[in-house]
Amino acid sequence: MVLESISKMIKTQLPTYLKKLPIPDTISGFARLTVSEWLRLLPLLGILALLGYLTIRPFLPKKQKQRDSLINLKIQKENPKVVNEIDIEDLRTPNVCYCRCWRSKTFPVCDKSHIKHNELTGDNVGPLILKKKTL
Numbered sequence: 001m002v003l004e005s006i007s008k009m010i011k012t013q014l015p016t017y018l019k020k021l022p023i024p025d026t027i028s029g030f031a032r033l034t035v036s037e038w039l040r041l042l043p044l045l046g047i048l049a050l051l052g053y054l055t056i057r058p059f060l061p062k063k064q065k066q067r068d069s070l071i072n073l074k075i076q077k078e079n080p081k082v083v084n085e086i087d088i089e090d091l092r093t094p095n096v097c098y099c100r101c102w103r104s105k106t107f108p109v110c111d112k113s114h115i116k117h118n119e120l121t122g123d124n125v126g127p128l129i130l131k132k133k134t135l
């Protein structure tokens with residue numbers, strides 16, 4: 001039933017549709033087409049563009065996985081798990097910013113490397129800020 005209707009559409013309706021299309025004989029003839037003629041050509045041009053894309057798609061370069069998708073690129077890679085312990089009582093200044101993007105050259109203290117990381121990756125990571133209450 002479904003194949004019969006598809007077969008009928010391809011054998012009868014498609015040739016009729018194609019005969020009615022305003023396809024010019026020359027390239028300059030495309031400039032003389034009216035808006036309504038362009039609108040009638042639009043479905044055919046869309047299908048041709050899709051078929052062209054699907055044809056060349058296997059030959060397009062593949063996107064490389066970004067090395068930046070790893071969070072920790074270089075800090076203590078020899079350890080199975082990186083853990084930093086800091087006693088809040090030992091803080092010398094009232095505010096200390098700690099790195100959460102793993103890009104800081106002064107890790108574990110933040111050097112604002114997250115700003116460049118966020119621009120490159122679209123991430124939104126920022127530092128961990130510890131505030132020491134002064135009495």
